[in-house]
Amino acid sequence: MPKIALLxxxxxxxxxxxxxxxxxxxxxxxxxTGSPTPALGQPFxxxxxxxxxxxxxxxxxxxxxxxxxxxxxxxxYAQQCASCHGATxxxxxxxxxIGSDGVFGFGDPLRPVRINSHxxxxxxxxxxxxxxxxxxxxxxxxxxxxxxxTLTDNEIYAVTAWILYRNGVLPKAGVLDRxxxxxxxxxxxxRVVLDPETAAAVHHPNPTRSRGTQSNAGSAD
Amino acid sequence: xxxxxxxxxxNRRSLLAGLTGAAVTAQTSAxxxxxxxxxxxxxxxxxxxxxxxxxxxxxxxxPAADSxxxxxxxxxxxxxxxxxxxxxxxxxxxxxxxxxxxxAEHRLVLHGMVARPLSxxxxxxxxxxxxxxxxxxxCAGNSATNAxxxxxxxxxxxxxxxxxxxxEWTGIPLRILFDEAGxxxxxxWVIAEGADGGRHMRSLPLRPLVAEGMLALYQNGEPLxxxxxxxxxxxxxxxxxxxxxxxxxxxxxxxxxxxxxxxSGLYADPLANGKLRMMSLAMSVKSVITAxxxxxxxxxxxxxxxxxxxxxxxxxxxVELSVDGGRTxxxxxxxxxxQPKALTRFSLPxxxxxxxxxxxxxxxxxxxxxxxxxxxxHDIFAGHSFNHFNAIQAWSINRSGEVKNHxx
Numbered sequence: 001m002p003k004i005a006l007l008x009x010x011x012x013x014x015x016x017x018x019x020x021x022x023x024x025x026x027x028x029x030x031x032x033t034g035s036p037t038p039a040l041g042q043p044f045x046x047x048x049x050x051x052x053x054x055x056x057x058x059x060x061x062x063x064x065x066x067x068x069x070x071x072x073x074x075x076x077y078a079q080q081c082a083s084c085h086g087a088t089x090x091x092x093x094x095x096x097x098i099g100s101d102g103v104f105g106f107g108d109p110l111r112p113v114r115i116n117s118h119x120x121x122x123x124x125x126x127x128x129x130x131x132x133x134x135x136x137x138x139x140x141x142x143x144x145x146x147x148x149x150t151l152t153d154n155e156i157y158a159v160t161a162w163i164l165y166r167n168g169v170l171p172k173a174g175v176l177d178r179x180x181x182x183x184x185x186x187x188x189x190x191r192v193v194l195d196p197e198t199a200a201a202v203h204h205p206n207p208t209r210s211r212g213t214q215s216n217a218g219s220a221d
Numbered sequence: 222x223x224x225x226x227x228x229x230x231x232n233r234r235s236l237l238a239g240l241t242g243a244a245v246t247a248q249t250s251a252x253x254x255x256x257x258x259x260x261x262x263x264x265x266x267x268x269x270x271x272x273x274x275x276x277x278x279x280x281x282x283x284p285a286a287d288s289x290x291x292x293x294x295x296x297x298x299x300x301x302x303x304x305x306x307x308x309x310x311x312x313x314x315x316x317x318x319x320x321x322x323x324x325a326e327h328r329l330v331l332h333g334m335v336a337r338p339l340s341x342x343x344x345x346x347x348x349x350x351x352x353x354x355x356x357x358x359x360c361a362g363n364s365a366t367n368a369x370x371x372x373x374x375x376x377x378x379x380x381x382x383x384x385x386x387x388x389e390w391t392g393i394p395l396r397i398l399f400d401e402a403g404x405x406x407x408x409x410w411v412i413a414e415g416a417d418g419g420r421h422m423r424s425l426p427l428r429p430l431v432a433e434g435m436l437a438l439y440q441n442g443e444p445l446x447x448x449x450x451x452x453x454x455x456x457x458x459x460x461x462x463x464x465x466x467x468x469x470x471x472x473x474x475x476x477x478x479x480x481x482x483x484x485s486g487l488y489a490d491p492l493a494n495g496k497l498r499m500m501s502l503a504m505s506v507k508s509v510i511t512a513x514x515x516x517x518x519x520x521x522x523x524x525x526x527x528x529x530x531x532x533x534x535x536x537x538x539x540v541e542l543s544v545d546g547g548r549t550x551x552x553x554x555x556x557x558x559x560q561p562k563a564l565t566r567f568s569l570p571x572x573x574x575x576x577x578x579x580x581x582x583x584x585x586x587x588x589x590x591x592x593x594x595x596x597x598x599h600d601i602f603a604g605h606s607f608n609h610f611n612a613i614q615a616w617s618i619n620r621s622g623e624v625k626n627h628x629x
Binding site: 037038039040041042043044045046049053055056057058084092093094095124125128129130131133134135137138141142145146148188191192193194195197198201202203204 | 289290316317330331332337338339340341342345346348349350397398400401402407409410412414418419420421422426427428429471473475477479480481482485486487489491492495496497498499500501502503
């Protein structure tokens with residue numbers, strides 16, 4: 001009896017498949033693709049990305065032409081930056097640009113009060129940032145506050161030089177351009193530890209293994 | 222809208238006048254007793270987009286007590302119930318303001334270490350299969366005041382820890398878009414950038430984004446609010462808010478990080494050993510008692526101790542409560558469903574009779590991670606460190622029932 005039931009089931013299933021196959025050949029049947037993606041992305045050429053939108057890398061890739069030194073940078077800073085960051089880059093009210101990360105000093109009797117009223121001021125590019133290119137890239141993307149994109153590349157190199165000079169990282173005669181900026185050694189670099197979970201996530205156990213390079217496979221692992 | 226509303230009101234009035242007239246002829250005695258004023262008048266018109274009523278005008282976001290030079294708005298946790306934050310009350314941190322993005326002009330570019338660089342517009346993205354999930358977002362700097370202030374400042378819960386919110390997010394799994402572009406096997410990082418006036422940028426590990434990341438388009442069923450990244454943002458459940466790039470317009474696959482401003486400084490963690498921990502993304506297990514909480518005054522008698530717990534690494538396994546400053550602990554009841562990387566509400570009945578008390582909640586997540594005390598947190602993080610502060614929050618209650626922020 002079970003054997004007969006099984007045969008009946010097979011026959012029925014086959015019939016259903018046959019009907020489905022016949023239906024699928026009808027030309028006006030809507031197409032249910034089952035694809036995980038409609039694949040509607042438009043082809044895009046890397047060279048079409050505006051230069052201003054390209055990532056500036058710590059090794060200097062995508063740094064623009066131009067150059068600027070500490071002296072010009074002092075002028076740019078006074079005109080464009082001092083109103084928010086303070087006359088010498090330490091007074092605020094906005095982010096402190098000069099000094100270490102524990103900037104108020106443990107001997108400062110008003111340290112708790114200062115931290116309480118300006119907690120952000122305890123972080124600085126000079127004290128923490130591991131790469132000098134980050135400073136150029138950030139000023140180019142986001143500064144001056146309220147009018148990003150208005151500084152020339154020469155002005156950005158110059159104000160970067162001034163900030164690095166004030167942090168004791170660059171000599172007073174220092175001039176920055178696309179080849180010298182990535183060479184600047186930042187004090188923060190020696191103190192950086194990558195978060196262990198993030199380090200594990202970017203570690204390639206098997207770099208040769210393909211990860212989802214087949215289009216529309218719906219699997220990237 | 223107004224002419225239509227007036228017409229509607231006129232019609233309803235004439236109808237009501239007719240009914241009242243009939244009632245008056247049938248019963249000529251005095252007016253009915255026991256009716257509240259609002260039962261005796263026609264109510265107000267509704268609005269095209271509903272707003273909270275004037276009676277709950279105190280349930281609003283508040284700006285951070287210490288302005289760091291950019292906008293920070295805190296969710297008033299002590300006024301909310303449930304586990305979802307209303308869209309208008311979601312916490313927000315904007316480093317360069319809220320951009321006014323034209324959705325017809327906005328493009329998401331996916332490029333770098335991919336086989337086929339692609340550009341997407343909003344209309345195309347709306348045709349992809351969408352998924353929905355509930356997730357919290359917490360700012361890395363949430364509760365920073367309790368991390369850095371040498372004394373416990375007298376503040377409300379929302380003022381101390383209101384940079385945590387949760388929503389039901391709907392969007393496209395990032396792996397679908399990554400697969401369409403074809404991931405280069407050597408890619409390990411994603412450079413994600415927003416279209417705001419500052420183009421906020423972070424370097425993010427690729428593998429977790431493939432596994433769990435979403436291009437979010439909707440929040441609690443409606444298009445993203447401008448404050449939350451309209452028209453699109455990254456949602457990566459469990460990560461610090463700063464990494465979940467709003468107003469997303471560029472994803473570049475790479476084999477190294479770019480070392481953007483925030484990952485280099487503001488969102489790095491100075492450690493007690495002098496090192497600088499960078500690229501820390503997961504928000505550790507944490508909980509806060511929402512009631513009773515800071516600056517409230519409680520009355521004697523039975524009540525519920527209630528609060529919220531969450532973990533960026535999974536589900537909440539257990540929340541324990543203490544009313545004696547941590548000497549004894551009692552396991553709280555968790556309200557189902559307990560979802561991973563979402564808010565979990567806990568409660569426990571309590572009978573208070575004017576005795577001094579110090580209330581604390583201590584959450585443990587499904588990985589076994591338990592909240593540290595404030596002292597233990599500071600054994601790991603530098604004294605001026607203020608990100609990823611997940612230490613146990615304490616509230617002291619005096620004999621008059623006044624609740625205050627407390628270090629225990």
